[in-house]
Amino acid sequence: MLLGHADGYFRDKNMRVTVVYNHFGPNCNQRMPRIRYGYAHVVNNLYREWSKYAIGGSMNPSVKSEANLFIAPKSRNNKEITWRKDSIGNKESWKFYSVGDIFENGASFVETGAGRAKPNYNGEQTFTVVNAKTVRSLTRSSGALKCIKRSRC
Template sequence: MPRICYGYAHVVNNLYREWSQYAIGGSMNPSVKSEANLFIAPKSGNKKEITWRKDSIGDKESWKFCSVGDIFENGASFVETGAGRAKPNYNGKQTFPVVNAKYVRSLTRSFGVLICIKRSRC
């Protein structure tokens, strides 16, 4: 779960579920674009909010948290902040395709620790 300080993060095609404090956090003037992620809030408790902002140095009015094409289940919510959208500063070689959030379950179905048969190949 990312926590961004002084920078930009483009969080794409992830499955977040059962978080305890937050799914995406920031402090010190972060810029976050959440795109095509699946957020499934915990069934119990009151931790339905996805984002978290730590009180720290920086003008909170300039902090940017935006959500584009995300899916929210079980009461999950995303509070957008900041004037305008968080925008990447990518060059042509750094761009990448984003898959629709409805496919995140199948994209992450086999996630986890990589199991190596031969150590020399890992």
Template sequence: MVWIDHVTSGESEEGLISVVQGSIDVTISNCHLRNHNFNMLLGASDGDTVDKNTRVTVYRNFFVSSKQRVPHCRWGYCHVVNNYYKNWGFYALGGRVNAQIYCESNVFEPQTPKEVTPWFRGFNGDRTATIESHGDLLLNGAKFTWFNHTPLHHPDYVKDLYYPPSYPTNHLATMLQNCAGVLGFKLNTCFRMARKWE
């Protein structure tokens, strides 16, 4: 298991976080991530079948002003829960080659009405990923359009060990803007905010 927590990162040429080469049981949480183009890649390429068993949880992160891949998932299972997305470019959440993506109780707030997923009229890309949205808050005209409606296959996680709790979206944006990333002097304030929210 790998846990990446409370990282602040931005402005990288190739993206900020990549989970590739068959990595299993990775959690990325409480991070503040912004990048001019790519943000997070889960599964290296369409041909890397070694990523079929990848399981990644993307939990309570603040994603701001990234063009795409927030994250982009290939092959494995991605649980994207309680994140705050603000001002993305081309798309926020993407998937390819049979990825299973469970998008739960996130806040999506674009600057102008934007697709959450990489869809547009005449789209000819890979449509084999399954994305299920549950309890997401879509602001400023944000919308989900997806193409593969086969049932999502959730992995058999050990309850309470891998599967994080999902909390309501009503105070999520405020908390993550203030408390995602490196905390420094804000540590006590953020603990109080998190406790009140939960």
């Protein structure tokens, strides 16, 4: 899930995206999502056994990870959730932060940046964020579609 057109597409600085109620994994590699510029609110998702990273960015994005469940791979050394591509701007000014997330199997989230970006939802866009303890049941039917007959896939 790549959000943002290209490193040179500056209009994406105003991008606002919510990634909610997804089940990623097992064995997904990266970009769940990766954000160029803009802001992403990543909330109530289940992440299982990523390879490279789960949430990444380039071009100074802001990411609020809220009430997600991160289950790191048992057999791999990479337990870090976040990734930042070297690009324009000081990576320390980026806002990557976690609120109410649950980390299992040694998963870790490196927070960066001062201050907190907010989703700025209007009244029609507001939704209830549930406790990360309920994410397993909330995302039970999320994920890739399963084919019943191969001819229909």
